[in-house]
């Protein structure tokens with residue numbers, strides 16, 4: 318563990334920005350919320366901060382573009398994927414623990430298995446992540462209900478923890494260690510008491526989370542009851558409020574579903590596009606001849622919960638929710654995951 | 668690295684009209700594509716799009732591939748308009764394919780209906796590779812009308828390939844040119860000459876048929892682990908990534924499309 322003061326940290330970022338496009342959390346004056354923003358020059362944009370909680374946007378779009386070309390055909394040797402020069406390097410600073418958990422979950426789907434999405438893999442390889450501890454939590458944050466903690470433990474190159482005068486810095490990868498050793502002049506050894514200062518903040522945020530969520534059960538209450546097939550009233554109740562905008566799945570860092578479609582480019586050349594998709598919209602699973610297996614909105618609302626809290630537990634070994642609460646903030650109907658946990662628990666108890 | 672989204676350049680060499688609505692496309696991909704019976708391909712009509720199809724040809728042949736396709740929508744309409752020489756694209760194979768290992772030494776019941784006969788033909792080619800490996804191969808095919816029975820030119824040959832192979836067909840309603848059995852395919856599953864405890868049943872066809880075939884098989888004594896169904900869901904990526912084709916927690920494109928009924932019987936609306 319090392320210490321870096323705030324001035325040197327900005328110098329470090331300036332150096333790293335020569336390796337790729339730098340993104341930092343910037344506070345929006347009106348809403349008070351943080352947005353990831355490209356920092357194209359120094360000093361860093363006004364409002365830049367590594368404190369607080371997660372940004373409005375997750376890191377999803379760095380790995381999986383909203384819309385991207387995945388093939389142009391026909392092409393000689395078009396099957397071979399060449400990553401060289403395809404993607405810029407992104408230096409993403411201020412990502413929170415929930416962001417990193419989500420990346421790991423999506424990695425499991427898009428990279429692992431018999432087939433790898435080479436575009437995603439390549440973009441992931443081109444990400445340098447400097448994460449940061451949460452110094453507070455939002456009303457909608459509920460990572461504690463997923464057994465997760467508000468400070469990064471893995472999945473980062475460097476992690477910073479704000480303490481008086483600067484940050485404690487931890488390397489979480491070989492690349493992170495290299496960054497430190499190549500920039501030794503910016504770092505010092507931590508002084509006694511600094512680690513304790515960091516741990517105090519961490520403990521304070523955990524306490525805040527537990528307080529905020531004390532009326533809600535842990536997310537694991539979902540898994541077993543869902544498997545036992547709850548009655549459908551619950552879902553029609555949620556669906557009655559849902560306006561089918563798809564904001565929850567778009568904002569969700571662990572929602573990775575996409576759709577492929579083709580476009581004509583020239584006379585005899587075509588482009589295959591991959592685009593984010595949402596299980597909440599009707600066309601998503603429609604099939605030839607027989608409509609869709611989830612014709613009703615309540616089926617789709619239900620599917621969102623089953624996919625995250627049951628199916629992926631069975632197929633990929635964990636609940637695909639990090640408790641970041643973005644879906645709660647984004648939902649114009651006020652649907653709150655935690656509320657569903659509570660209802661499911663109540664129903665399961667009957 | 669390989670780009671699994673790229674459709675391999677493929678030429679349509681020949682087109683065979685099987686029924687008024689089904690055509691078999693004989694395809695030659697730029698390089699051989701090895702597949703197992705029941706695995707499926709994503710077939711691209713350039714500029715129109717992709718759709719999943721299970722090859723109907725012999726899985727022992729990888730230089731060429733036949734796919735039999737029912738005309739039913741955007742991609743399949745465009746396919747039916749194609750002429751020999753047309754350029755298409757292929758991705759795959761995807762999925763697990765039929766559980767051939769399990770069938771060895773067993774009495775195998777194959778039940779197909781409508782365009783479902785297409786994937787079943789690849790299965791039959793695989794079984795016919797060495798029929799003596801199976802105690803019995805009992806084939807039951809159904810269609811609405813006689814002319815809707817795909818591959819009927821081959822039935823006599825298949826039925827007489829080996830003494831342990833039998834093939835019976837049925838059509839839904841009487842037809843002047845038909846003197847065979849009349850009734851839904853389930854009506855020829857009643858008096859099976861099969862030792863059911865020693866058997867596996869595999870079925871492919873429209874979902875409604877799968878549903879009633881399954882109910883019938885259960886009625887005559889098959890247990891859910893002995894029943895394999897070729898399931899159908901909307902697909903896009905074909906490789907378990909786009910999230911679209913789930914039946915319960917299974918992705919048909921990875922865990923299927925042929926699913927053991929025992930694994931999916933608890934899924935609500937499993938037959939759509």
Ligand SMILES: Cc1cc2nc3c(=O)[nH]c(=O)nc-3n(C[C@H](O)[C@H](O)[C@H](O)COP(=O)(O)OP(=O)(O)OC[C@H]3O[C@@H](n4cnc5c(N)ncnc54)[C@H](O)[C@@H]3O)c2cc1C
Nearest residue numbers: 604605606718719720721736737740741742743785900924
């Ligand atoms: C693993 C697998 C293997 C398969 N193997 C074969 C095979 O060997 N042979 C074969 O013929 N087929 C096979 N199929 C089915 C085949 O994939 C579909 O028939 C094909 O995708 C249809 O594509 P399309 O673009 O022609 O139809 P689409 O245009 O996608 O769909 C048209 C159909 O969908 C319905 N539809 C259209 N618009 C709407 C709407 N807005 N709302 C509701 N319904 C609508 C219509 O009823 C119409 O019939 C297989 C499917 C799977 C999953």
Ligand code: FES
Nearest residue numbers: 903905909910920
């Ligand atoms: S088709 Fe994409 S997950 Fe099955």
